[in-house]
Amino acid sequence: MPKTSARLLALLSLLQTRRDWPGALLAERLRISPRTVRRDVDRLRELGYPIVAFKGPEGGYRLDAGAELPPLLFDDEQAVALTIALQIATTSGAGIEEAAARALNTVRQVMPARLRRRIDTVEVTAVAPARREPQVGNSVLMALSAAVHDREVLRFDYESPQANDGAPPRRVQPHHLVTWSGRWYLVAWDLDREDWRTFRADRITPRVPTGPRFTRRALPGGDVAAFVTARFRGADGAGGSGDWPCRGEVILGLPAAEVSPFARDGVVEELGPDRCRVVLGSWSWHGLACAVGRFDADIEVVGPAELRDAFAHLARRYAKAGGDRSEDGPATAR
Structure with missing residues (x-):
């Protein structure tokens, strides 16, 4: 029979892996008697673990939530996952950097030497944008x-460039809390405007108490990721397809292999060793023309006409910015 300390850790590990454990099955897995299982459960309770017994044909035990956080037990894979998650928590935008650092230090201190060495090799550098x-x-x-x-x-005050001083609080039915490009957003049904809205969480000041309960509405499209993507692409959140509002097709004088890594969610089709067809989307036709123009290659616009007009407009603007250049002389700034 294992020593009491090792047996308690094994019992705790089993209780963390599933909701309910029949007493007889625990005794079989630990190779001890049901009576010893009962005694070990009592010892874990004395250490602060909220283990409850449930009745039934077999009877057993369950690890429930308690008033305090007792010591936790992680296997190797869980410990590695926790370490990586804590290291990248500084980019969450949730103001938890200091707490994440303290939690990481606490976890590392209680790890066995073999696992600590493995964890120390996992060095994640979270690079935040300049802004x-x-x-x-x-x-x-x-x-x-x-x-x-x-x-x-939910009622809250909302700070935005369009908000007026003294404006009444917003009243919404909150649906999802999501992150997008390092920012937190609340997806909700606006009761006063009778439409879906996305609110930046850093501009929200909640009011208390909250309002009455509501029956959740069906989100357009049924998928919050697709809905948020559509909103940030400028599509109609109430019924848009989630596609970019402007989408065009061009032929570039570059191999497809050189274009594909930088085409984001665009479609790249090889037309030959040095030519490819590219279909891209953007917020606007000028934005799309600029996205295509960053490739150092000849461009042939397939369509639509709006994209061709955007290229012509940018060409005039760039020519003006570059100044007039005579056939033999240098550029002259205007």
């Missing part, structure tokens, strides 16, 4: 999450 995204307080995120989970009408 620092606004942080969202934990209290705000928790308030938004609670309203989404409890399906309660």
Whole structure:
């Protein structure tokens, strides 16, 4: 029979892997008697683990949530996953950098030497963009999450360039809390405007108490990722397809292999060793023309006419920016 300490750790590990454990099955897995299982469960309870017994044909035990956080037990894969998650938490925009660093240090201290050496080889450098995204307080995120989970009408003040001083609070039915490019957003049904809206969480100041409960509406398209993608691409969130509002087709004088890595969600078709067909989307026709123009290659516009007009407009603008160049002389700035 294993020593008591090793047996307790094995019992705790089993209790963390599934919801309910019949007592007889625990005794079989640990190779101990049901009576010893009962004694070990009592020892774990004394250490703060909220283990409850359930009745039934077989009877057994369940690890429930408690009032305090007792020591946790992780296997090797869980420990590695936790370490990586804590290292990249600094890019979450949730204002938890310091707490994540402390949690990572705590986890590392209690790891066995063999696992600590493995963890120390995992060095993740989170590179943040030059433009620092606004942080969202934990209290705000928790308030938004609670309203989404409890399906309660949320009232909040919202700071935006279009907002007027003294404007009444927004009233919404919160649906999802999502992240997009380092920012947090609330997807909700606006009760006053009777339409779906996305709100930046860093501009929200929740009001208490929350409103009445509501029956959740069906999100257009049924998928929050597709809905948010459509909104940020400028499509109609109520019924848009999620595609870019402007999509065009060109032929580039480059091999497809050189274009594909930089085509984002575009479609690249090889036409020969040095030519390829590219279909791209963007917010606007000028934006699409600029996206195509970054490739150092000859461009043939297949369509539509709006894209061709955008290239012509940019060509005039760039020519003006470059100044007039005579046939034999240098460029002359205007």
